[in-house]
Amino acid sequence: MTRWLDEREQRAWRGYLAMQAQLQARLHRRLQADSGLSYADFDVLVALTDRAGEQVRVLELAEALQWEKSRLSHHLSRMQKRGLVEREECADDARGAFVVLTAEGRRAIEGAAPAHVEAVRELMFDGLDADQVDALAGIAETVLGRIRAAG
Amino acid sequence: MTRWLDEREQRAWRGYLAMQAQLQARLHRRLQADSGLSYADFDVLVALTDRAGEQVRVLELAEALQWEKSRLSHHLSRMQKRGLVEREECADDARGAFVVLTAEGRRAIEGAAPAHVEAVRELMFDGLDADQVDALAGIAETVLGRIRAAG
């Protein structure tokens, strides 16, 4: 017996889906147009600047981003081709590889971040009150918990 | 002067991003594995069943889905190849085309929907109380309004 969504749930779900799709599309387009970076590039660069200077192993990065390793591998290849990151050999474990930010990569993220934050603000936070912001954080934490629990 | 996100906003934003990415990935994978349909297929099929029996113009469908016409065109080609939809000539306007659901398309959506709703419930709604559901709906409506306003 399928438990369909009731009216209240349906309103939330359809709204969420629409918001998610539109927000994603807008922010992505804007970032791309402003800076030539994709959303995915941005995430990788943020994760790398979070551990500035360190050599980061590929799987470590994948873990931090919660990405599949093959996705990251493909993406690093594309970013490397554009000069945003480099791969370095790993002496300890010859299977492995380190990823490091290039100067150009650093310049790219520093140039892109302000306009991106501004766009996030404009489309999302400037319209929400403090209660809504907290509610969103709470919802996200709850759902992430359930996802983790679901294995 | 960049207005960076404060701590509360940052918590909400990072949480939202993580939730969104994980939820998307899980639901998509599950739908694909259970029914062979992608999320995008699902959306198209839902939109078509909403106007069951009618002949629907491509741009009308694009409007309903809020998709770009080229995206829809590409996607319809893929779905047509798999026998889920058909294109029909439009007598009124020879430039145009109608899209119709095939019997197989109808079977696919009817078969896929229950498990999908169950997954949505399991990952999201079973963990949220009524206030959170309403808060989510409110947030989505607010943000969608801002997006529309931003043109």
Add this chain to the structure above:
DNA sequence: CCGGAATAGTTGACGCGTCATCGAAGTTCA
């Protein structure tokens, strides 16, 4: 009725994401 602009939809190129698979290197244990 003609010529230019707008509209419907398709196409091609290219970047992104997943799955399955693979090769090379490390680990475990008899």
Add this chain to the structure above:
DNA sequence: TGAACTTCGATGACGCGTCAACTATTCCGG
């Protein structure tokens, strides 16, 4: 030590999404 197993990461194939360009038709002013 060496055979089975696991882990690291790359790769190929394929579906998805965007942008720009294109074809074919319709609309509209003169």
